[in-house]
Amino acid sequence: MLVFKYVIGVVMKKIIFTIFLSLLVLSSCSKKEDKELKISTNPWIGYAPLFYAKEMGYLNKLNISLIHNISLSESTKLYSMGKVDMIAATQHEYFSLLKIGEDIVPISLLDRSDGGDIVLSNRSLNELKSADKIFAYLEIDSINIDIIKDFIKHHKLDMNKIEFINADQVQIADLQINKNKNMLLVTYVPYNYTLEKSGFIQLASTKNLNSIVVVDGILINKKVLQDNKEKLLKFKQIIDKSITEITKNKQASYKLVKKYLDNMPYNEYIESFELIKWENIPSKEILDKLKDINYESKYLLK
């Protein structure tokens, strides 16, 4: 009987131990997982490294997801709604978000537009100068506004003759030449190719608009930066790695990223790289220019 009781006692102890172990395992299961970070992008050749990293699975490994919008304006809206943690945007979006109180900082530069932002028209520059009325199509809440301002100022056009029409790039890309209208379009790669095929002619671009610098970077909330410093450092390394790989093998990268760029032809894809300069490792020149426009550079990751 003593042996019988001993056996029962041992079995009970084991069961109690198992239950405690189960509770321990259960409690460990509830540990919070690594937070997913979302980055909002839109079709722009300068964001190709992000598309490439996504397709290569580099972003998945860091638990970073990519949301693809049609325009910077929509990306900005998503950010302001709190739907994304980061956006790939120009300095225009950066300043706009600062203005409405967002605590946002750039952590990495991607590229500088070197002809990638373009002013198109169905008229020549002189015809426009002499025109009574000009219909300017642009994405008002974007870098387009800075480009057209610079264009107007540079070519001394009469602001009062111009009617500004706010449209996103998809709408602009759909525009057809109206012979009765003096049309002025501000667009960027890859939307320009469609428009140029429709007969619009290029009047200016960031290549020859020397008074303005258009720079793209990764913008992020400062708190998110503090909470995910390690991950973002790796993210920066991925950006650098992706740029290197894209530069080395454009053809391979094209297959992966073309769907993010409205399936632009390969030759346009190649040409597009001529219209930007990679600034992931920023040059002194660009840093000086950014300083001039109060673009924060102290949070840029290295």
Added chain:
Amino acid sequence: MIKKLSIKSFTIISMFLVFISSGYLFYQSFLDTKNNTRILLEENIQFNILNTKYYLEKNLNIKNPNRIKPYLNNIVYTNDIIKAMTILDTKNNIIYQTTLSDDFKHDHTNCISISHIIDSNIFKQNCYTFSIKLFNKLEPYYYHGIIELDSNYLNIFVKNKIIKYFSFFLIYIITIMITLWFIINKVIIHPLEKLRQYAYYSTKIPRPFFINEIEGIRYSLEFTFKRLKKEQDELFHLSTRDPLSGLYNRLSLIERINWLISKGKRSKNNFAVLFLDLDNFKNINDSYGHNFGDIVLQHISEVLLNVVRDNDIVARLGGDEFVVVLTDVKNDKEILSVLKRIKIELSLPVTYEQYTYNASCSIGISLYPKDGITVTDLLKNSDIAMYKAKDLGKNNFQFFEETLQLEIQERMKIQTLMIDGLENHYFELYYQPKVDIKTNKIVACEALIRLIDPKTGIIPPDKFITIAEENNFIIPLGDWIIKQATNQLRIWNNTQFKDIKLSINISIVQLNNNAELFETIKHNIKGIDISKLDIELTESVLIKDFDEKLKIIHKLKELGLSISLDDFGTGYSSLSYLKTIPFDTIKIDKSFIDDFENNQDRSFINMIVAIANELNIEVIAEGVENKKQLKFLKDIQCQQYQGYLCSKPLPINKFEKLFLNQL
């Protein structure tokens, strides 16, 4: 030391742990649901604000704000969690507010930007702000929107969730606990309790159990108990039965007789105890071996079982001793009937291989309650009666009588006295003169052993010699006699008594142990005149193993001793003895002398003396008590006599005095 914990306590602890773990899981599940709900609500708000912002940035016209009203109203009215929306201009003036309630007070100082919605607690945050970017040509300016959440709705929503989860948890945990308790009780506690009872009482075997381990214990217990029962039965059988015969053993017999005594006290029933002892069984073992002895014992067992009734008891006490208890005996006839059957059945020969044996037994009978009211008395008395039956000639039976008891007591007393006698000098040699008939002078004497009880005086030899022979005490006693007698001769040497010849009697038991006897005599005769020592043997000692006896007689003769034939004429009186054995003296038995006046006896005495004279053997007449007898003996030329006419046996000092007086 193992800390004991009942299964019920264990179950309660387990259920408590299940309660805690389930509560924890439910709480986690609730938090998860709440979080998912939060995300859905946040996404709902984000979605509505995103659309509103997009709509307003495209359609808000300062000059005609009414365009936005239906849109904003639709959003608020179709969304339960949005209580109101307010649009403020650059100077925080209200452009439009969706609610017209007077008690609605807007305080947007506690509102946070919609971009921080993920970090906020939607269930506690009442409002969020969002910017509306408008352009005057190319110059941006900002309006603000405020979205008010219906905190009441959210609170009720959360409360409902809590109540729902808590209710579900309670139902779940109560169901689980009741089910768990029922199952544990049914498949563990109840079976273990049954096993405990089974292990404690080992009576009713539980039916097979559902749990494999418990069933394993039940099966092991059942197997063990069955084995123990079997071993117990075997041990009981071994403890109550005689292994050779299968009959009851002594222990069992005592138990059963005690039961009969108890029964007899109530019902006045009588019973008889028959104590059987096989006659000469030792000879069977010695002659035919123990195997045959065992066969005989088994045969006897079967015979006894066959002759008694089913309710009678047959037991073997050991060796060749059996006891039969005849229950409910009405009269002696019934006993005699059984005795007769036993005798008849036992008379049939037992045959084994080449051996055949005709068994007989002596039976002593004691009756309850007449001869004893205890087992001990009944067995003892039947044993006494059995010995009496043996004394009466074996193959016989004897009912116990009170006189037998006295005999036994006397016998026991003498036995005890004898054992102590050698050390305490209770034994003494008496000397009876042998007188030369011609000279009427004492020429010899016979040393006769006497046992003197310090309380009652002299005990005659016929009372203790037989007992001494039966228990072999005669050997040390005989040695003592030889030593005393030879010492006496040694003392007499070179004295006036130096010519006296001294006779000692040698028992059949001593003679059977001839080697030791020879050595004893040889050892003790040193330093004495050996011609003065005479050994008296009766005829009876010579009957068995004659050749062996003759050898020792010759050896004694070679030492120089003389040999007398005692009590001649009472036994076989074979003349061949006189021819074969070198006797020096014949002692005519007293019975002839007593009846010497009878012609026949006179003739016998004459004849004996004549033959002895012819054979040159000395003749001594025993038991001579008067002068007529002496005259007759003198007439027929008998050489010596012994008897009361001269003297009865005397202590040494008196004998010596008598001897000296006749000089």
